[in-house]
Amino acid sequence: MESAHYTGTAKALHWVMAALLFGLLALGFYMHDLPLSPEKLQLYSWHKWAGVTAFLLVLFRLLWRITHRPPALPETMPKIMQFAAHAGHLALYGLMFAIPLSGWLMSSAKGFQTVWFGVLPIPDLLDKNKELGDLLQTVHMGLNLLFVAVLLGHIGAALKHHFIDKDDILIRMAPRHAKEK
Amino acid sequence: MKNIAFALALTALVPAAQAVEYTQVQADKSAIAFVYKQMGVSVDGKFKKFSSQLNFDPAKPSAAKATFDVELASVDTGAPEGDQEVAGKPWFNTKAFPTAKFVSGTVKPLGGNKYEVAGQLSIKGKTQDVVVPATFTAQGNTGVFDGSFVIRRADFSIGEGSWAKFDIVANDVQIKFRITASSK
Numbered sequence: 001m002e003s004a005h006y007t008g009t010a011k012a013l014h015w016v017m018a019a020l021l022f023g024l025l026a027l028g029f030y031m032h033d034l035p036l037s038p039e040k041l042q043l044y045s046w047h048k049w050a051g052v053t054a055f056l057l058v059l060f061r062l063l064w065r066i067t068h069r070p071p072a073l074p075e076t077m078p079k080i081m082q083f084a085a086h087a088g089h090l091a092l093y094g095l096m097f098a099i100p101l102s103g104w105l106m107s108s109a110k111g112f113q114t115v116w117f118g119v120l121p122i123p124d125l126l127d128k129n130k131e132l133g134d135l136l137q138t139v140h141m142g143l144n145l146l147f148v149a150v151l152l153g154h155i156g157a158a159l160k161h162h163f164i165d166k167d168d169i170l171i172r173m174a175p176r177h178a179k180e181k
Numbered sequence: 182m183k184n185i186a187f188a189l190a191l192t193a194l195v196p197a198a199q200a201v202e203y204t205q206v207q208a209d210k211s212a213i214a215f216v217y218k219q220m221g222v223s224v225d226g227k228f229k230k231f232s233s234q235l236n237f238d239p240a241k242p243s244a245a246k247a248t249f250d251v252e253l254a255s256v257d258t259g260a261p262e263g264d265q266e267v268a269g270k271p272w273f274n275t276k277a278f279p280t281a282k283f284v285s286g287t288v289k290p291l292g293g294n295k296y297e298v299a300g301q302l303s304i305k306g307k308t309q310d311v312v313v314p315a316t317f318t319a320q321g322n323t324g325v326f327d328g329s330f331v332i333r334r335a336d337f338s339i340g341e342g343s344w345a346k347f348d349i350v351a352n353d354v355q356i357k358f359r360i361t362a363s364s365k
Contacts, residue, residue, distance in 0.1 A: 035262075036262045036263065036265075036266045037343060038343050038344060038348075038349040041219055041220065041349050041350070042220065045219075045220045110259070110260065111224060111225060111260075112219070112222065112224060113222050113223070113224075115221050118220055118221035118222075128225070128259075
C-alpha cells in the first residue's frame with residue numbers, strides 16, 4: 001500500500017509556494033494601482049524576482065508531481081467530486097505555470113527586461129511591442145483573477161474535507177505528518 | 182590593372198566628397214534615443230521631436246557646426262506613466278524648460294570616419310560641457326552620423342526629490358543618436 005500522505009518534498013513545495021504565491025498576489029494587486037514612484041519601481045522588481053522564483057519552483061514541482069504519484073483520493077468521495085478535485089488541481093498547476101510566463105512575456109513586450117535579483121538577466125522572449133504588452137497585461141490580470149477563484153475553491157474544499165467530511169485530505173498535506181512517517 | 186582602376190576610382194571620388202556639405206537633416210531617418218538603468222535593468226527610451234541645424238563638410242571638419250533642440254515633452258520612456266512623470270517638475274519640468282539644447286564647439290577629426298565633437302548641453306537651465314564621439318558614413322549625397330555619450334542626470338537636476346538617489350534609477354544615462362543628413 002502506498003503511503004497515505006504526500007512526500008516531504010511535495011509538502012515543502014506546497015507550503016513554500018503557498019506563502020510565495022499569496023505574497024505575489026497581494027503585491028501584484030497592491031502595486032499596479034500605485035502612482036509612479038521609486039517605491040513602485042522597487043516593488044515591481046521584487047514582484048518580478050519572486051515571480052521568476054515561483055516559475056522555477058513550479059517547474060521543479062511539476063517534475064516532482066510527474067515522477068511521484070500523490071496519495072489516492074478517499075474511496076468514499078463521489079466520482080463527480082473526484083473529477084472536480086483532479087480538474088481543480090490541473091487548473092492550479094496550469095495557472096501556476098501560465099501566470100509567471102505571462103508576466104515574463106509582458107515584461108519583454110513592454111521593454112522592461114527581467115533581471116533576477118538584479119543580477120541574472122532573463123532573456124526577452126518577445127520584442128518590444130506596446131499593443132502586445134497591453135494585451136499580455138490583461139492576460140496576466142485575467143489569469144490571476146481566475147487563479148484567485150480556483151484557490152478559493154481549493155482552500156474551501158480542503159476545509160470542507162477537514163471539518164465536514166472529517167477525512168485526512170488536509171492532514172496528509174500538513175507538515176507534521178512528515179515526522180510520523 | 183586593378184590598382185590603376187582603384188586609383189582612378191579614388192581620384193573620381195575625392196573631389197566629389199570635398200564638394201559635399203551635409204546640411205539637410207532628415208528627421209524621418211534620424212533618432213535621438215537614450216538608455217537608462219532601472220535597478221540594474223537597461224531600459225530604452227527616445228525623443229520623438231527635435232530640430233537641428235547642421236553644416237558638415239568632411240573635407241573641413243573643423244568648420245563643422247551643429248545645433249540640436251530636443252523637445253523634452255516628446256519623450257518616450259517606454260511606459261505612458263513614465264512619460265507623464267518625467268515631464269513633471271522633479272524631472273525635466275517641461276513647462277518651465279521645454280527644450281534641451283546642444284551646441285557644438287570644436288570638432289576634432291580622429292582619423293578614419295571618427296570625430297570628436299566638443300559642445301555644450303543645456304537641460305533644465307543647467308549647461309554642461311560634453312564631448313561627443315561620432316562616426317560619419319557617407320552614402321552618396323546623404324551621410325549618417327552615429328554616436329553615443331553618457332551624461333549624469335544629477336548634473337542637470339533631472340530626477341529630484343524622491344528620485345534623487347541612484348538606487349532605483351541610475352545617475353548615468355547614455356544618449357545615442359543617429360542623424361541622417363543630405364547635401365543640398
